Amino acid sequence: MQVYIGIDWSESKHDIVVMNEAGAAIARQTIPHSPEGFLAMESTCQDLGVAPGDCLFGLETAHNLMIDFLWSRNYTNVYVIPPSVVKSTRGRYGQSRARTDQSDALLLADLLRTDRHRLQPWHPDSLLTRQMRAKVSMINHLTRSVVRLSNRLRAILLRYYPSTIRLFSSLRTQIALQFICAYPTPDAANALSFAGFEAFARQHGYTQPRKLPECFARLQCPHPKATPETVLVYRDEAVQLATLLFSTVQAKNTALRELTVLFERHPDHDVFDSLPGAGKFLAPALQVKFGDDRQRFPSPASVQALAGTCPVTDASGKRKVIKFRRSCDREFRDIAQKWALASKSESLWATLYWERVRPRCNSNSHAYRCLLAIAWKLWQTGEMYDEAYHLRQRALHSKPRH
Numbered sequence: 001m002q003v004y005i006g007i008d009w010s011e012s013k014h015d016i017v018v019m020n021e022a023g024a025a026i027a028r029q030t031i032p033h034s035p036e037g038f039l040a041m042e043s044t045c046q047d048l049g050v051a052p053g054d055c056l057f058g059l060e061t062a063h064n065l066m067i068d069f070l071w072s073r074n075y076t077n078v079y080v081i082p083p084s085v086v087k088s089t090r091g092r093y094g095q096s097r098a099r100t101d102q103s104d105a106l107l108l109a110d111l112l113r114t115d116r117h118r119l120q121p122w123h124p125d126s127l128l129t130r131q132m133r134a135k136v137s138m139i140n141h142l143t144r145s146v147v148r149l150s151n152r153l154r155a156i157l158l159r160y161y162p163s164t165i166r167l168f169s170s171l172r173t174q175i176a177l178q179f180i181c182a183y184p185t186p187d188a189a190n191a192l193s194f195a196g197f198e199a200f201a202r203q204h205g206y207t208q209p210r211k212l213p214e215c216f217a218r219l220q221c222p223h224p225k226a227t228p229e230t231v232l233v234y235r236d237e238a239v240q241l242a243t244l245l246f247s248t249v250q251a252k253n254t255a256l257r258e259l260t261v262l263f264e265r266h267p268d269h270d271v272f273d274s275l276p277g278a279g280k281f282l283a284p285a286l287q288v289k290f291g292d293d294r295q296r297f298p299s300p301a302s303v304q305a306l307a308g309t310c311p312v313t314d315a316s317g318k319r320k321v322i323k324f325r326r327s328c329d330r331e332f333r334d335i336a337q338k339w340a341l342a343s344k345s346e347s348l349w350a351t352l353y354w355e356r357v358r359p360r361c362n363s364n365s366h367a368y369r370c371l372l373a374i375a376w377k378l379w380q381t382g383e384m385y386d387e388a389y390h391l392r393q394r395a396l397h398s399k400p401r402h
Helices: 035-047 065-072 083-092 101-118 127-160 174-182 186-190 194-203 209-220 228-264 269-273 279-290 300-307 330-346 348-360 364-381 387-398
Strands: 003-009 013-019 025-032 055-059 078-080 312-316 319-323
Touching: 003 101, 013 035, 013 101, 025 035, 025 101, 055 065, 055 101, 065 078, 083 101, 127 228, 127 279, 127 330, 174 194, 174 228, 194 209, 228 269, 228 279, 269 279, 269 364, 279 300, 279 330, 279 364, 300 330, 300 364, 330 348, 330 364, 348 387
Parallel strands: 003 055, 055 078
Antiparallel strands: 003 013, 013 025, 312 319
């Protein structure tokens, strides 16, 4: 006998409904989020005389310790049902908007019973892929922090110390941030001689000494001068922001190096590393979004929908509207679009494709779809990207038919 188990999860407790093949709820329980609660759920399955292979679990998230417990107990039939699907299906049981945690658990179990053919079981990725996924998420978080901190620091410097903004190649570089900490006021910078500037650069490992005269000239250029009171107001904040930004950039660089080491060990490294324009970050970022389970995305359309690179069609009768896809993995969409843009500068085929397709599309996202489909095909077959092959295929399909 198969049973369908819906779990409405939360941080502190979980509501569970067990449903049989006829659609009847044969067990209900609420368990705490604790080892004892997880064992109580397993005990319920054992009391019903159901083997682990006949238990089908439905949850709304893959990021919960409940899933780790299920996999550790050989419950392999775990399905992650998107919250948007659950929300849109509530009307199946009633016209009112009334809902409880138990009713959502019942809905998850019934969705699994009736619509399982539309869902894909969630299989755990390898430890290596999960480590890489955590690094990618951390790098994206640190990148946002770098942007936020550097924008704030730039605004502060424009207010009282503008000569440091373009002193070096970027405000986010190590040497620029250390200069702000060492010389936090315009008067301190004005008192600095070129010999002292050279000594500072050597001390902090500046690798482009030929550019020092040009940098020093920019520092000495006349700028509007802030009052002593304005300098006093903003000086400490600038040093604090520079210190925070420096440590954040260092943490990001460290995480990127660690991600590169992990990626080189992954079995799919050569596939994603061969993608044009992917680089050190986008290649592993794409790999972790695809994952290890080839059955998770059975078609290019499934991965395009998750990445939000394909639109949504709303058509009825003579009415047809193409809408932007909002329900998607937004981090995946950002990664996919950045890779599509980068590939245009690295791949002749991608450039030719863009020039041919973009004028006929309503958006850039529409034009990005084919590139993601190629990544899906290579992921499925385990083959590396071959620029010459794709150019030959384009030439073949571009020939006029007689």
